[in-house]
Amino acid sequence: MPTFPITLPSGSHTFTINVPGVAARTIRARLARMTATAPAMWTNPLTAIRVVVEVSTDGGATWTFIAGLTAIGGVHLLKDGTESPATILFCRLQAGSNRTVRCVVSVANGPFVSNLTLEAL
Numbered sequence: 031m032p033t034f035p036i037t038l039p040s041g042s043h044t045f046t047i048n049v050p051g052v053a054a055r056t057i058r059a060r061l062a063r064m065t066a067t068a069p070a071m072w073t074n075p076l077t078a079i080r081v082v083v084e085v086s087t088d089g090g091a092t093w094t095f096i097a098g099l100t101a102i103g104g105v106h107l108l109k110d111g112t113e114s115p116a117t118i119l120f121c122r123l124q125a126g127s128n129r130t131v132r133c134v135v136s137v138a139n140g141p142f143v144s145n146l147t148l149e150a151l
Contacts, residue, residue: 033145033146033147034145034146034147034148035145036135036142036143036144036145036146037141037142037143038135038137038140038141038142038143039137039140039141040137040138040139040140040141041136041137041140042134042135042136042137043134043135043136043137044132044133044134044135045132045133045135045146045148046130046131046132046133047130047131047148047149047150048129048130048131049085049123049129049130049131049150050150052125052126052127053125054122054123054124054125055122055123055150055151056120056121056122056123056150056151057083057096057097057120057121057122057123057131057148057149057150057151058118058119058120058147058148058149058151059081059083059118059119059133059146059147059148060116060117060118060119060145060146060147060148061079061081061101061116061117061118061135061144061145061146062115062116062144062145063103063105063106063113063114063115063116063117063144064103064104064105065105065113065114065115066113068115070143071143071144071145072103072104072142072143072144073103073104073143074103074104074139075102075103075104076102076103076139077102077103077137077138077139077140077141077142078100078101078102078103078137078138078139079100079101079102079103079135079136079137079138079142080098080099080100080135080136081098081099081100081101081119081133081134081135081136082095082097082098082133082134082136083095083096083097083098083119083121083131083132083133084096084131084132084134085123085129085130085131085132086129086130086131086132087126087127087128087129087130088128089128089130090130093132096121096122096123096131097119097120097121098119099117099119101117103142123150131148131150133146133148
């Protein structure tokens with residue numbers, strides 16, 4: 031479960047993991063958000079990110095889109111009024127071998143300060 035402490039300027043940034051085994055897996059990309067206990071994370075509400083998760087089964091020669099999301103910074107509240115500690119993207123990775131997953135984080139109005147956890151569950 032690689033966790034990358036990140037401070038990313040505006041632009042695109044790529045993180046990859048190799049997925050062992052051949053069984054279907056769930057991929058989780060978790061980005062820490064600003065809260066009272068983590069006030070330095072993703073503080074600027076003008077900082078926007080786009081996260082794209084892709085898979086390659088040929089050593090990175092070609093990539094297939096799995097999922098993506100777009101989000102903005104600042105404090106975000108859950109339905110119950112508590113602070114959301116993270117933005118999380120789950121996606122299903124089909125069974126197969128020789129799989130590499132990459133997470134491309136595109137930042138607008140950076141820097142984007144967070145912790146990125148990218149894992150195959």
